[in-house]
Amino acid sequence: MTLVHNWHLGRTMEYPYFESRPEHQFAAVFNINRCIACQTCTMAHKSTWTYSKGQEYMWWNNVETKPYGGYPQHWDHKILQLLWDNGNNPMEWYTSAKDKDETKAPYGLYNGDTIFELARTKGLNQVAVGYIPDDKEWRFPNIYEDTAASEKTNYETGPAAESSELPEHKRWFFYLQRICNHCTYPACLAACPRKAIYKRKEDGIVLIDQKRCRGYRKCVEQCPYKKSMYRGETRMSEKCIACYPRVEGKDPVTKGRRMEARCMAACVGKIRLNGLLTGDYRKPDPKNPMDWLIHIHKVALPLYPQFGTEPNIYYIPPRWAPRSYLRQMFGPGVDEALDKYASPSRTLLAVLQLFRTTQTMLSRFEIEDGEKIFESEVMGKKVEVYNDTVIGFASDGTEMVRVKVEEPTWESDEKRMITY
Amino acid sequence: MMKCLLRKSVFFGSTLVALVFLCSGVTFSQGLDKEVSMEENIPTSEGLTVKYIATDLNGADRALGQADPYKLELQIQDLAFPNGGGSVQEVEVRGFHNGETIFFGIKWNDASKNDRAIAHAQFKDAVGLMFPLETVKEISPEKPFSPRMGDRGKPVNIWHWKADWEKELNVDGGKEHMEDEYPNMFTDFDFNPDPIHFHKETYESVPLMAGGISAGSLLSQANRGRSVEDLNAVGFGTLTSQEHQDVNGKGSWSNGKWDVVIYRPLETSDENDVKFVPGMSTFFNMAVWNGIEGDRNGQKSVSIRWRPLKIETVK
Numbered sequence: 001m002t003l004v005h006n007w008h009l010g011r012t013m014e015y016p017y018f019e020s021r022p023e024h025q026f027a028a029v030f031n032i033n034r035c036i037a038c039q040t041c042t043m044a045h046k047s048t049w050t051y052s053k054g055q056e057y058m059w060w061n062n063v064e065t066k067p068y069g070g071y072p073q074h075w076d077h078k079i080l081q082l083l084w085d086n087g088n089n090p091m092e093w094y095t096s097a098k099d100k101d102e103t104k105a106p107y108g109l110y111n112g113d114t115i116f117e118l119a120r121t122k123g124l125n126q127v128a129v130g131y132i133p134d135d136k137e138w139r140f141p142n143i144y145e146d147t148a149a150s151e152k153t154n155y156e157t158g159p160a161a162e163s164s165e166l167p168e169h170k171r172w173f174f175y176l177q178r179i180c181n182h183c184t185y186p187a188c189l190a191a192c193p194r195k196a197i198y199k200r201k202e203d204g205i206v207l208i209d210q211k212r213c214r215g216y217r218k219c220v221e222q223c224p225y226k227k228s229m230y231r232g233e234t235r236m237s238e239k240c241i242a243c244y245p246r247v248e249g250k251d252p253v254t255k256g257r258r259m260e261a262r263c264m265a266a267c268v269g270k271i272r273l274n275g276l277l278t279g280d281y282r283k284p285d286p287k288n289p290m291d292w293l294i295h296i297h298k299v300a301l302p303l304y305p306q307f308g309t310e311p312n313i314y315y316i317p318p319r320w321a322p323r324s325y326l327r328q329m330f331g332p333g334v335d336e337a338l339d340k341y342a343s344p345s346r347t348l349l350a351v352l353q354l355f356r357t358t359q360t361m362l363s364r365f366e367i368e369d370g371e372k373i374f375e376s377e378v379m380g381k382k383v384e385v386y387n388d389t390v391i392g393f394a395s396d397g398t399e400m401v402r403v404k405v406e407e408p409t410w411e412s413d414e415k416r417m418i419t420y
Numbered sequence: 421m422m423k424c425l426l427r428k429s430v431f432f433g434s435t436l437v438a439l440v441f442l443c444s445g446v447t448f449s450q451g452l453d454k455e456v457s458m459e460e461n462i463p464t465s466e467g468l469t470v471k472y473i474a475t476d477l478n479g480a481d482r483a484l485g486q487a488d489p490y491k492l493e494l495q496i497q498d499l500a501f502p503n504g505g506g507s508v509q510e511v512e513v514r515g516f517h518n519g520e521t522i523f524f525g526i527k528w529n530d531a532s533k534n535d536r537a538i539a540h541a542q543f544k545d546a547v548g549l550m551f552p553l554e555t556v557k558e559i560s561p562e563k564p565f566s567p568r569m570g571d572r573g574k575p576v577n578i579w580h581w582k583a584d585w586e587k588e589l590n591v592d593g594g595k596e597h598m599e600d601e602y603p604n605m606f607t608d609f610d611f612n613p614d615p616i617h618f619h620k621e622t623y624e625s626v627p628l629m630a631g632g633i634s635a636g637s638l639l640s641q642a643n644r645g646r647s648v649e650d651l652n653a654v655g656f657g658t659l660t661s662q663e664h665q666d667v668n669g670k671g672s673w674s675n676g677k678w679d680v681v682i683y684r685p686l687e688t689s690d691e692n693d694v695k696f697v698p699g700m701s702t703f704f705n706m707a708v709w710n711g712i713e714g715d716r717n718g719q720k721s722v723s724i725r726w727r728p729l730k731i732e733t734v735k
Contacts, residue, residue: 049629050629051621051622051625051629052622052625052626052628052629052630053597053598053622053623053625053626054598054626054630055629056598056605056622125501125502125503125504125719126502127501127502132540132541133540134540134541135539135540138540193501193502193656193657193717193718194657194658194659194717195657208631209635210631210632210634210635210637211635211636211637213632213637214639214659214717215537215639215716216716216717217540217541217716218502218717220540230540231630231632232537232538232539232542232598232601233538233597233598233626233630233640234630234631234632234633234637234639234640235537235538235632235639235640236631236632236637236639236640238631
């Protein structure tokens with residue numbers, strides 16, 4: 001084991017390999033607030049990569065209803081329970097000002113064991129704590145769809161309107177969009193006893209070498225997000241490949257420029273923005289939309305950072321869900337992120353417009369100021385909306401998209417209305 | 421001047437401390453594998469003698485009956501991470517050759533027959549024979565040869581018999597498929613006279629959409645024509661299937677016992693294959709995987725110490 005820095009945890013942690021960050025890191029921001037669980041992303045993935053025999057149960061992209069849903073069923077409950085270790089590992093965070101650091105520990109300091117450290121502490125026969133889900137658990141990818149959680153029964157909570165008031169709804173659910181996190185410290189990679197899994201230096205995409213894989217299912221066992229899957233037909237494991245031919249710019253549509261993954265580009269709810277993070281987390285580029293959302297504005301948060309794999313899919317948490325649940329899921333950065341999202345800054349409003357406007361990966365954005373169009377108060381905070389223009393550029397500097405904060409509308413003239 | 425000197429000394433001092441820390445092995449060593457013990461490099465005194473018996477494959481069972489059995493005690497593999505195995509305590513091996521082909525007859529107790537690895541938590545039974553690739557006259561603490569699947573510059577040749585490959589030798593199409601494990605995978609209530617017709621694309625897309633098949637992995641292929649994989653390794657995690665497969669085998673399970681015969685020509689044209697010459701002696705090692713216990717890779721029952729292997733001259 002070596003010591004590596006995990007900025008999600010704000011500390012160094014144990015990992016079997018040396019810290020070796022890619023030059024760029026494949027990443028995405030999912031705005032949970034916007035998702036309607038139409039599963040278009042899921043089908044885009046399915047029809048591209050896993051429509052063949054032995055892959056029927058595989059959903060490299062899935063959208064599940066939290067808190068009850070999960071694919072494989074109860075994946076997060078089970079991992080959290082393993083990590084909880086009968087209370088010996090309470091997974092606490094220190095979040096005082098002195099435990100935080102702008103770049104190295106933006107959320108504070110995690111004081112618990114990660115999946116790697118707990119496996120070591122307990123002397124387990126694996127690199128990371130984990131389990132292999134059985135057939136039943138893989139069977140229902142969308143179980144408990146739209147099932148709300150409530151401390152009380154419908155009768156007790158009274159009218160629905162009363163139990164659903166911000167900031168926290170008493171009866172709630174939200175959708176969680178999940179793909180492989182292409183972690184900086186992948187547990188699947190660490191678990192593979194024959195180094196069949198590798199992380200690409202150029203874009204941080206984690207892949208299983210189908211020539212080296214021998215179907216030991218160590219990755220299936222130890223990936224905490226359960227995104228390595230065994231294919232009985234070929235006797236080896238497969239996982240999300242981040243549509244790497246598109247990321248490399250091999251698709252003719254974007255003329256050689258990097259292109260968003262299929263599940264990202266298919267999102268009709270405009271919840272997803274896919275791009276590359278700057279490899280060095282200590283030097284984020286304030287003009288890169290991914291870096292800005294994640295490192296600088298900190299409005300998008302990692303999924304279960306306490307696992308310790310430094311996942312690279314980031315989420316804007318849902319505004320209405322109980323904070324304690326969200327803190328468990330996205331770490332202690334939740335309150336700050338929600339504050340920023342509920343009363344968005346001028347820049348955030350502009351950057352949010354970039355979501356799903358182009359298939360080309362944007363590596364830079366510029367904002368042109370516009371006039372003030374709206375003013376309001378949200379949760380006691382003043383919100384001002386300016387009709388700024390945001391411009392997105394591809395990595396080669398080409399302008400790919402130019403949108404305004406206020407969606408342009410057009411009214412047909414009266415004559416036209418009469419004709420019809 | 422003094423300030424500069426002080427700054428320099430602090431800088432070099434801290435670098436020195438950092439170097440000491442780095443070299444202490446805290447950060448360099450993976451720390452999960454056991455150190456090599458003296459015992460690992462001391463072969464047992466008794467070993468297996470491969471008799472000369474002039475018969476072919478048809479007479480192999482009878483010939484193996486005539487050969488002297490050699491029993492190897494197996495133990496949990498706890499040298500390399502991930503550890504495991506140990507559920508099979510003993511394996512019995514016999515050997516003979518007919519001047520052209522060498523045969524090994526292997527028997528071990530296994531209450532459960534696991535000859536499929538299609539479902540998520542389904543693992544197969546298997547047995548492995550390991551030989552130093554080049555002729556090794558002596559293994560001792562002075563002249564070590566790692567029993568941990570060889571070492572850099574000291575490759576081994578591994579013959580790996582797999583229960584699922586054995587089964588697939590005798591099934592239609594030379595391979596078991598998803599639908600063999602999950603007969604109702606497409607429809608729970610099969611009113612359809614030709615269910616495959618409606619899933620034609622699913623079936624036809626397999627060669628295109630299966631990484632394992634397009635990568636040419638033997639594990640994914642149909643009609644392998646053999647139940648033993650011919651492999652090389654230079655240490656744990658380096659196991660690699662050979663381009664040229666030369667080893668054959670047959671196996672059967674009855675009454676809680678596997679009975680496997682593995683055979684290969686004494687000499688092959690492949691330079692990655694161990695060469696056997698009548699009259700020579702070398703060493704071998706064995707491992708058994710018990711599928712029901714989740715054995716795979718390093719989770720296996722192993723013999724650890726090298727065993728001498730003598731090959732009788734042709735009479």
